[in-house]
Amino acid sequence: MEWHELRAKAWRQAVRIATRFENIPLRLAYYGFREYTTSRYLAFVKDLDSVFFEIWKLVNRQQMSFRDAMEHVYKENPFPLRKRDLEHELSHPVSLGLEEEFRRCTEGISEEVPEWIARVLISQEFSFKCDLPRRYVH
Structure with a gap:
């Protein structure tokens, strides 16, 4: 179905x-x-902003590729709720689109940006994407 x-x-x-x-x-x-x-x-999407922040740190600070950084975060497992998504993304040729989402959420955030600001910007992008008003008024 x-x-x-x-x-x-x-x-x-x-x-x-x-x-x-x-x-x-x-x-x-x-x-x-x-x-x-x-x-x-x-x-x-819960915790994805935190996952993307950790990946962003590795990509920008340690010059890792997105895939290597994602594998590193997967192995560390700081976000158990996202473990299956990361595993799927790493092991299947058809992705969930996490890299595209990551690129969209971190676009324009360079390595010169302090970590706390980068974290806020990534979280704001997620909030902007996901924060929908309640519609009970009729």
């Missing part, structure tokens, strides 16, 4: 459950479902 089909099935199920309650209109069920799926996505 493809992701689109699973999402549609979950949406129908959520609406069926939510509309059993008389005070929950369809629109509120829709926004609640969207918020839930968004929160799952945010859980998916």
Whole structure:
């Protein structure tokens, strides 16, 4: 079953459950479902900003390649939640796009930038990408 089909099935199920309650209109069920799926996505990206910061330090300070730096972070395992993502990225020819995300989040942050500022900038990029407003107003 493809992701689109699973999402549609979950949406129908959520609406069926939510509309059993008389005070929950369809629109509120829709926004609640969207918020839930968004929160799952945010859980998916948790700690990635920290992983990217560690990789950035290795790439910029020790002149490692992205892949070598990612392997180093994987072996150190400071972020157990991300271990499977890093393992997949290192061992499969089809990537999850972590390098592209890393490049986008660290673009313009040179090695001259102090580490604490780099960490803030990388985190801000993630926040900008993932911070979505709640939509319960109807």
